[in-house]
Amino acid sequence: MTTQIQGIVNQDSPRSESDGNWIDLKVSKRGEACVLDFYIAAALEQRAFQVRAGALSAPLVGDVVITDQVCEMATESGTGLTIMPVELSIAINLGGGTLHEYAAKSRPWTTAITGTSFTALPMYLGGIAARSLSYVSAAGGVDVGANEDLLLDRLHYHFAQPIAMGAWEGLALWNPIAPPPIAGRSIFYVQIAADTTGPSYFAHYNFIEMSTVNIS
Amino acid sequence: MAESTLRVKVNQGILRSDTEEVSSDWKGSQRGEGCVLDFYTAMVLEQRGFQVRAGSVSTPVVGDVVITDQVCEMAAEAPTGLTLMPIFFNFGLNLAAATLFEVALKSRPWTTAITFTTAFTPLPLYIGGVGALSRAFVDAAGGVDVGVNEDLTLDRLHYHWAQPIAAGAYTTTATWEPIAPPCLNARAILYVQIGADTTGPSYFATINYFELPTASLS
Numbered sequence: 001m002t003t004q005i006q007g008i009v010n011q012d013s014p015r016s017e018s019d020g021n022w023i024d025l026k027v028s029k030r031g032e033a034c035v036l037d038f039y040i041a042a043a044l045e046q047r048a049f050q051v052r053a054g055a056l057s058a059p060l061v062g063d064v065v066i067t068d069q070v071c072e073m074a075t076e077s078g079t080g081l082t083i084m085p086v087e088l089s090i091a092i093n094l095g096g097g098t099l100h101e102y103a104a105k106s107r108p109w110t111t112a113i114t115g116t117s118f119t120a121l122p123m124y125l126g127g128i129a130a131r132s133l134s135y136v137s138a139a140g141g142v143d144v145g146a147n148e149d150l151l152l153d154r155l156h157y158h159f160a161q162p163i164a165m166g167a168w169e170g171l172a173l174w175n176p177i178a179p180p181p182i183a184g185r186s187i188f189y190v191q192i193a194a195d196t197t198g199p200s201y202f203a204h205y206n207f208i209e210m211s212t213v214n215i216s
Numbered sequence: 217m218a219e220s221t222l223r224v225k226v227n228q229g230i231l232r233s234d235t236e237e238v239s240s241d242w243k244g245s246q247r248g249e250g251c252v253l254d255f256y257t258a259m260v261l262e263q264r265g266f267q268v269r270a271g272s273v274s275t276p277v278v279g280d281v282v283i284t285d286q287v288c289e290m291a292a293e294a295p296t297g298l299t300l301m302p303i304f305f306n307f308g309l310n311l312a313a314a315t316l317f318e319v320a321l322k323s324r325p326w327t328t329a330i331t332f333t334t335a336f337t338p339l340p341l342y343i344g345g346v347g348a349l350s351r352a353f354v355d356a357a358g359g360v361d362v363g364v365n366e367d368l369t370l371d372r373l374h375y376h377w378a379q380p381i382a383a384g385a386y387t388t389t390a391t392w393e394p395i396a397p398p399c400l401n402a403r404a405i406l407y408v409q410i411g412a413d414t415t416g417p418s419y420f421a422t423i424n425y426f427e428l429p430t431a432s433l434s
């Protein structure tokens with residue numbers, strides 16, 4: 001008894017089949033089956049977006065000190081929408097304070113976010129716009145509406161450092177192997193703060209957007 | 217014209233939402249790549265990911281002086297029939313004036329009941345998702361007792377971070393994200409110890425893990 005699976009070698013001229021049509025499985029000229037992982041598929045399908053803070057030589061300045069209920073960056077997934085943060089980067093270029101804390105958290109929505117709106121950038125240049133709402137503001141200028149609650153808020157990543165910037169690496173990177181599905185209505189938020197002087201930072205996070213009905 | 221024996225269905229614009237036990241066509245890109253979902257992402261989307269955390273806002277938890285046998289700062293217990301797979305551990309120290317720092321993530325077969333002051337209800341990583349079947353505990357200064365001393369022939373050491381000197385010219389944040397997560401078949405205990413000499417380190421910490429029925433594994 002044998003099993004035979006064949007694909008179509010398609011290396012030179014990529015096809016462009018329409019939605020809902022069957023298409024022969026692509027294989028390499030050596031016969032390896034070509035697959036597309038969930039994240040690359042989402043990016044190609046224009047479901048990935050970016051929120052960023054700081055540009056060129058102008059960083060934003062974080063909070064003094066980390067403060068309940070407020071943050072520097074946030075995204076709200078509305079009802080029926082799920083966002084999945086897949087990357088967070090925070091680079092510090094002035095860190096004179098002490099007790100640095102940089103954190104990525106999420107929580108169920110309680111009340112409307114206030115702060116300066118940021119139109120999330122499609123990771124697919126020229127792609128469709130995000131349905132979620134994002135906010136970016138210095139020094140705790142984004143208010144998520146409720147204090148952190150250990151029974152509600154998820155702590156996805158935490159960077160802490162007791163001393164002023166010196167011979168420690170001022171870069172916090174979070175690339176989760178299992179990105180949390182933040183099903184709406186919910187909030188993903190980032191806090192960046194230190195004691196005595198707010199850290200100056202360049203930061204961004206990328207997230208995938210998907211209708212919740214396609215997940216559960 | 218050449219034909220394949222395996223075709224996938226292009227579905228890029230409007231995603232499908234089939235129900236359980238229904239046959240669903242294999243999703244493909246418009247170029248013909250077969251779309252796949254890795255184990256980790258499938259688990260979180262199926263609401264099998266949970267989190268245990270310590271410390272919030274500007275209030276860290278203070279660890280032990282010194283790291284002490286049998287006790288820990290965070291633990292999760294898999295009951296009979298359940299398997300835990302820790303997939304992520306992250307901590308940041310925001311006060312670290314002591315010396316001989318040790319942060320360790322370990323697991324062991326269950327021997328006796330965990331004793332504790334504070335139970336922690338694991339947070340579903342899928343917000344609004346189903347509750348965890350495992351039990352978890354979080355406490356400062358070695359307040360969670362796993363019941364027996366560490367045994368080199370029983371306890372697995374998954375991650376260990378150590379530093380001999382007070383916070384200075386080194387990064388006080390670390391993350392563990394294993395490519396092959398351990399399978400803690402129940403009854404079993406996953407636990408975290410955070411300690412230092414002379415003064416307990418102040419920390420914020422998170423463990424994420426998957427829960428799966430053991431029957432689905434072995």
